[in-house]
Amino acid sequence: MANITKKQKQVFDFINSYISENGISPTIEEIRKKLKLRAVSTIHEHINTLKEKGYLSKSDNSARSISPSRQIKSVIEIPIVGRIAAGQPIEAIENREDTISLVNPNIKSSQGHYALRVIGESMIDEGIFNGDIVVIKKQSVAENGQTVVAIIDDNEATLKKLYKEKTRFRLEPRNQNMLPFFRKEVEVRGVVVQVIRNISTEEEKKPQKKTKHGFRTIDLFAGVGGIRIGFENAGFKTVFANDFEPQCKETYDLNFKDSKLVVEDIRKIGIDDLPNFDFLLGGFPCQPFSIAGYRQGFNDKKNRGNLFFDIVRIIDARKPEGFLLENVKNLKSHDKGNTFKTIEEMLKTLGYHVKTKVLNSMEYGNVPQNRERVYIVGFKNKDYYEKFRFPEPAKLTTKITDLLEKNVPEKYYYNGKPLFKKLQGNIKEEGKVYQWRRQYVRENKSGVCPTLTANMGTGGHNVPIIKDKRGIRKLTPLECARIQGFPADYKLPHGIADSALYKQFGNSVTVTVVESVAKQMMKAMNS
Template sequence: MKFIDLFAGIGGIKIALENAGFQCVFSNDIDNYCKITFDINFSEIFEIEKQMFLGDINKISTQKIPDFDLLCGGFPCQPFSVAGYRQGFKDEKGRGNVFFDIIRILKDKKPKAFLLENVKNLKSHDKGNTIKVIYEELEKLGYKVIDKVMNAMEYGNIPQNRERIYIVGFLDQKSFNNFKFPTKIPLEKNIHDCLEKNIDKKYYYNEKPLYKKIKNDITKKDTVYQWRRKYVRENKNGVCPTLTANMGMGGHNVPIILDDNGIRKLTPRECANFQGFPDNYILPKIADSQLYKQFGNSVVIPVVQRIAENMKKAL
């Protein structure tokens, strides 16, 4: 069965779905740096169709998208004015929201199913109006819809405290009835399974101005800490705090650990490990800040893979 990967980023959903036995026929994102990382990992020199289609989804006509069975996307959570929505999207906010491009593509292509991923607070956003509109729009197209908030450390055997909402829909009632979200599994991996051994000096704070501020707070080797602009927060669960897109941008939300050589931040490769990327995934030679952003924005691959496997059985 074929799928398309919208807001594809660096291909986390693509890896998960291909591991579950689906075939990707189209990937799209608007970010140039994501395309660099994506293409180096997925396209052979002569296979242009495997490269990411770079561009704004608002401007991609459905004619350009090959036929597919499943639409996937970790779409950005943009606020849309529910008042404007009620007036038929006359306001700028309503029209600019990429969720309605998902609706447009589903309406034109009528795939059997979809899988969408978003931040947990989509459920409570705008007092619950946002998720209500999302359900209304999807159900209008004939989809039966269900969602669940799942944490990577409970559903993916990945030691990261990362809660995300997954929204699944099927056109066929029987497929919908056959679908169940995965159940919780034990967390067998710990943070040391995701850490590297030989670390470049540049990741250490030992000689840097921040060192004085944080050295008394970072004392344990089995914990991932987080620098929150003014203070250090310790993760008491023994897992990595939620990786964020801004962790490489000026020092906020940076995950920090203590190892035998001192206090340092996680490397981009370690962030890839905490999202469940395979060891052979290539990190291109671009700025670390871009790599941190890419992994912070990505999905936890084993969680998405488990959902996709259940969707495949249901279909």
Template sequence: MTSNKYTVASLFAGIGGIDLGFEQAGAEIVWANEFDKNACTTYRENFNHTLIEEDIRKVHEYEMPDVDILTAGWPCVAFSIAGRQHGMKYQCLDCQHEHTVSYDEYINGAVCPQCGGHTEAKDPRGTLFYDVIRFIRAKQPKAFLLENVKNLKGHDKGNTFKVIEEMLEESGYHFKSKVLNTMEYGNIPQNRERIFIVGFKDEEALEQFRFPDEIPLTKTIDDILDRNEKQDSIYYYTDDSQYYKMLKETMKRRDTVYQIRRVYVRENQSNVCPTLTANMGTGGHNVPLIIDDWGFRKLTPREALRFQGFPDDYKIPEGMANSHIYKQAGNAVSVPVIKRIATNMIAALNSVYNKNNIKEKKEIAV
């Protein structure tokens, strides 16, 4: 450890939501990797440690220093119900047979089990978990935190998650998983369900770890929104907008958030923000909507970040396009949820390791 803090390395770091949560829990982030250049720009505005801006498949595992905890929120598109859900599947280019490959096949090259032909990943983003395993096996951290969409567990009738569990077990880790909703575990009014996998090298540490308990949602959308002053005109819909008539007919309440769904406007019945998605960065109508004293408007990028639990002192790079910030917020994790998980992970590690980082069995301590 450095400065008596557990050290953390972050794969698929995004704009640092996981890293910020671990920092708030008392850990020290020492290294990170992210491929998206705009996310890297935002990350560097807020963190000073090493950031490798590169496709993880081109980053050698030994470029990462030895750390106590490894984190990874690898791309979810291949598992999300919003995508095609190709997952980790490979397909033979000759006979079209679909199959899942082992870690060794991923590293050394896979062939079709039916005809011996050449195979390729149906969605390369779905196979990036193999690279997470590559780093875990090379660096053998004391613990890890992995994050993805809720649908990961049920994807391909549970077969994808079974493969993930097998690879983690073969890597020598003990782990548990749970789906947590931001509005239930982070006291942030956003309906966002994500699966978290927490693992430890030492089984005793896993026995000591508990996922955080559900907490009451005391914050409302008014704790997030800037309704006391008019925002830039680019966020408002005017009467010459193609959607204005539809918005005027549907948007009546100020205590909730709305979304445009092609031919209708959807009202969130639970009075919270719907799940923020990266699609917010692909077009203005994908950004959730609210009513303020000046009309119907989109969330601002700052409000989107607040709905993920980022504090107001988190810096948005000057000149960064709003579309990039929206995408980054949609791809991010909810910081308060991460902080609570990280706090419990550190407590579990402390139950097994003393401050000098040497394993201290309870019977020896006694």
């Protein structure tokens, strides 16, 4: 049986006693008043956790449909004896200050166990955050790689991964911004057997409003951070980022100092793995809905279309203030509109007010790219929803020639290569963009770049072609980034193949379009 926290047990006990006395279950509001909490979202979070762990069931969406699924048995009270540093070591503190209630089949007794409150962020990549509680099994030895309570340097305590080397111990954090440290002697006081996620009491006392850093966002299907840049430029704060592609991490982490990219299948990310956040952002996989992806949609053989349901899973569990989702224009017409209708209905069923619009990058982002994408914006607050307006079209003033590199390596030129003769007779003007379509050259009459795609440079979908003073060449990865609206100081890592970089920016969003939408969202919430 999964463990529960002391607060979750209080919720469960109140529901049980209320049903015994009244014959019906309490409403969310009655639970909130009983526990003296001001944030309804916190009650929802506790109830959703109890549902996930099998203690509660909810038969429908009515106000009094909560019922216990089973009784809580074998509750163990573990003493919280102090604090532990997940950062720089602190003086060991051993004063019993509270207890935590656990239901865990692997912990038979409170004997031999204790709990500590975590201070610091050195273990965040291990899923241990500032304010969490770790349950420790008392023991004086540990295996390599276990997370331990270690006493070092005259009674200073720290929480780290422990590794025994030839003549020393390595205490290793799980935070890419922090370095390990080494000691010849380490006293092990126990190993971590459980992590209890913290729900801040300060956040329970007030609604989820803007912090000094702005509304908090999680960046799902993050790629190389295009949506993140757009939202941070509008005043939002990123607290978590995830993508499945390992090569994206090198590009992503090179450009962001905090909230580095977590590379993991989103289907394996648990609700408790996510920090508190206000808005969910996600350009969920578009290949199954695009023309290039053969429009397989929810029936995509690689299950990419079904990843939308993980967005639903997270929104349903956490009930954020809102979300922004992005996908290809063809999502609206897929399966005669039924796919998009299903998506809208599911989001509305979760309690959100939804607006959608197709935006073209050359009309809403001031970048010379013909790229149509559907944007789905949702708010839990109806007032925000009613105030929100998608941005108005803006005049395109940026030209392709404004975004080109000055010193381009020879490898990008077709001069002297087999394809050159076929291109030479058809590509004559500088400042225009062309495409090689297997057997012929197509000129983009509008003077803008065609839609950049994930499969640029492979098969028949070659990178767009231009002519400059040195000859005929393909666009470089950096130029593709600029055409996607990435800022001038955005960096590309060395050592990654061009094909991977083309894929990253073909998969990305147009940053300037996202930024304009994000600013409208912020405006709606602050007006």
